[in-house]
Amino acid sequence: MKLGAVGMIALVAIAAARCSPPPRETLQLEGNLLTVDNHSGQDWNDVEIYLNTYFRITASKVPAGSRFQAPLDVFVAGFGQRFDMRRMPIRSLKLTAKGPDGKPVEVVKQFQLSGLAGALGGKK
Numbered sequence: 001m002k003l004g005a006v007g008m009i010a011l012v013a014i015a016a017a018r019c020s021p022p023p024r025e026t027l028q029l030e031g032n033l034l035t036v037d038n039h040s041g042q043d044w045n046d047v048e049i050y051l052n053t054y055f056r057i058t059a060s061k062v063p064a065g066s067r068f069q070a071p072l073d074v075f076v077a078g079f080g081q082r083f084d085m086r087r088m089p090i091r092s093l094k095l096t097a098k099g100p101d102g103k104p105v106e107v108v109k110q111f112q113l114s115g116l117a118g119a120l121g122g123k124k
Contacts, residue, residue, distance in 0.1 A: 027093050027109040029072075032085050036068040036095060044097035044105055051075045052091050055083040062097070 055075035075083040093109040
């Protein structure tokens with residue numbers, strides 16, 4: 001009888017694990033808002049986020065287990081141009097930072113390809 005109860009508990013635990021939502025991505029885009037979700041166990045210092053290679057924002061720190069949010073129109077290119085979501089497609093998004101030990105941290109958002117490249121597994 002004990003073995004049956006243990007088996008039932010194991011099945012419930014497995015079912016609960018399968019029903020839990022997948023972990024959130026580190027870099028998330030929702031409309032005109034970027035959310036950086038630092039679910040690592042370490043603080044990120046000297047954070048730089050690049051949008052389409054040319055547009056950038058910075059944050060001095062994103063603590064472990066916290067979030068950082070910014071609207072996309074605060075991203076600025078080298079000559080002061082602001083990113084305009086209505087006119088510019090988003091092609092790349094990359095975060096660079098330093099861990100507490102000074103080691104580099106890099107996160108690159110993967111985008112799904114559209115059209116034939118996406119259907120046939122092409123490279124971007």
